[in-house]
Amino acid sequence: MPAPKKTARRSLLLASATLLTVSLTAPAALAAPRPSPSSSASPSATPPANMSTVGGERLGRPGTQVNLADGVPVLPKDVSARSWIVADAESGEVLAAHNAHWRLAPASTLKMLFADTVLPRFPKTMKHKVAVSDLAGIGAGSSMVGIKENETYTVHDLWLGVFLRSGNDAVHVLSAMNRGVDNTVKEMNEHAEELQALDTHVVSPDGYDAPGQVSSAYDLTLIARSGMQKKDFREYAATATAKFPGTTTKNKKGKPVRKSFEIQNTNRLLTGDYGLSQYRGIAGVKNGNTTNAGATFTGVAERGGRVLLVTVMNPQNDEHNEVYKETARLFDWGFKAAGKVEPVGELVPPKGAAQAGAEPGATASGEAGEAGGAGTSGGGSAKPVASARTEGGSSGIGVALAITGGLLVLLAGGVFLVNRRWPLPDLVRRRR
Template identity: 75%
Template sequence: MPAPKQPTRRSNLATSLTSLTASVAALTGLATLSVAAAPAALAAPHPSTTPSATPPATMSTVGGTRLGTPGTQVNLGSGAPVLPKDLTARSWIVSDAESGEVLAAHNAHWRLPPASTLKMLFADTVLPRFPKTTKHKVVPTDLAGIGSGSSMVGIKENETYTVHDLWLGVFLRSGNDAVHVLSAMNGGVDRTVQDMQAHAEDLQALDTHVVSPDGYDADGQVSSAYDLSLFARSGLQKKDFREYCSTVRAKFPGATTKGKKGKPGRGTFEIQNTNRLLSGDSDVPVYQGIAGVKNGNTTNAGATFTGVAERGGKVLLVTVMKPEKNEHNEVYKETAKLFDWGFKAAGKVTPVGELVAPKSAAQAGAQPGATTSSGSGKGAGTGGSSSKPVASASSGSGSGGVGVALGITGGLLALVAGAVFLINRRWPLPDLVRRRTRP
């Protein structure tokens, strides 16, 4: 994959639960609601290997019928600012990261090549499976099959790396070599692709077809602005995901060399995050309140980006795919404009849809106090846990927000079972990290 163009707030869940308790009688009639009853997906055709230059007339309706309608979707209320006039991206979406409300969208379910933004799904699937202190010695087969021209962090054969090192390589340098090593640890590329696809389906990211875990251009590999936002929202429930995607720069292990006295030694070199809203560039300043998430750039996909930012107590997600305007860092410029609009428009627009909760949340809702796992296969490691409990609840490994919300309510859910869906729709983002520079 060509190298990228170098280019929490905590929800007031206690208040919500108090309100729910007071409304038990009114909510009992909602018992039939569940995440599985969220707006159903329109059956999507098999992904095209060469996406059209125009959006299809019929797209998925996951999250609401408006999101399956081509063109820009927005409901401006009194005092709401108009959308930026000079947006050229084929697809974009602005949503509230916690409530899941979609403030505005443009071709949100258009299935397009995702480039390295697909690494968000890779991380959300694989990151919980290995403690960050796990060490792995790289063998030649770990690096087999990496696409020509891929972005690399510089992993060497026969060197040993920690899982922590590898994830820094994935998030900061978008290293396909780091992705392949982690995939090898997970049972191989094919197994990892299967796991990612299964996790995408659980998240109801039904526009996504995974072919390569690193996002490298491949026939039939597609996702959508809507799905990428689902991946980011799910990943942000995990402490380590939040840490890695917000890190600006870090030290990465180099190759082992002989020192002055003939003894082997190993130095480090600095890597910097290629997310320009996080690290800045000559024509793009660091965005106020930015906290991640992931950028991408390939020949077929063009530039893609999903970002999360907080301002004034509001946490927004913005995904932008393939700006047509051919200017340096254009994907970041259009993302910043949408963030600016979203923070001004919050509370002044009627949502046009929502980011749905995972299917597994409905299953967890049937068992009060249960937690959900955000992956399949191996058990979750330390990477899946939230950094701090929300509202003094004990946080489980794996899905984070949904599990925490359910853990807080405990026996209360037995009394207000009809409200489970309403609780699960709001995912808190505990300790949403800001820009971070690692020593």
């Protein structure tokens, strides 16, 4: 879409939170067969010839898909990932992709689906005393936030552990609260199907390597887009550092004392690292790294009023922080190309989007807000949030989440596309 039309559409959405309905025609998309529990996470060194066409026929083709034309910048040549995607988070347009539907091991990026599924279940102020059984079954070598049995944590503490430290221990405790790991896996698979993330099969809720556990760059981007509709999800994903409860001890007077320690987000585009700067405009989302998956990452960033999602899976270049460097290059390209490049596909809406359109105020994933936080109001907008600074947190990156738009639903003959005006971010950097 040419830049002037894009600007006009944004102005219209900013001016009103009204539900709009217009006609469109859209090609039907076919999904490849659902992955089976026994399928290999990485079946070969090359992508299959036939992949899902959810989101558009070109997204099912192997190799790089982009519409280069006059005025469109050339893609960066130093991107070695097995699979990647660049998409406009608001419109859902896929600007470019590479093996978008290749089913690969997702590592801890799968925690986005865990959070999108379980986060609405419990208010953040709810407290839980950890039992020994809550921590059973955690894989050897897992990333941990440091949860201890017989200690009490709030749900808020546990989500900080999931998002910042990618703590498998926090995932298992929340899964135990959610009627167990098996039930949580079942609900995650059901939610993936609702989102039309049909390349995804969950075996372990924390993303730990497991036979048959797969997702794709396309699916992880869908999942991130759904998660970022939730206020708490956005806040946790954008938090750089926070305080986490430690172990209870006794002071010299014999009274119980519990100190906190600082945890930092493992998303290096959010926090920076040696040889890697914070990415300007970054607002989340989630990274992962396992032996089978390699490095994986989905990020969301805003610049100049435009919000992009980028997912990168398993870079083949063996450089420190390579997954973040390749993500940053793709973000840079996307911000330059957006408004100029013709999309190669789209991020499809959840199955329940028709119901969401019929009931203004329901979120696009069919959930009316989230427990313990400000959800979506009946007018299609949510309460603004001052920042993403955590309760008791020492510092971080806050996200101004004032919402000025609504939900745009396009309907025609049963074919529909949700085009959301997102409550995403003007970034506010908080420094100590």
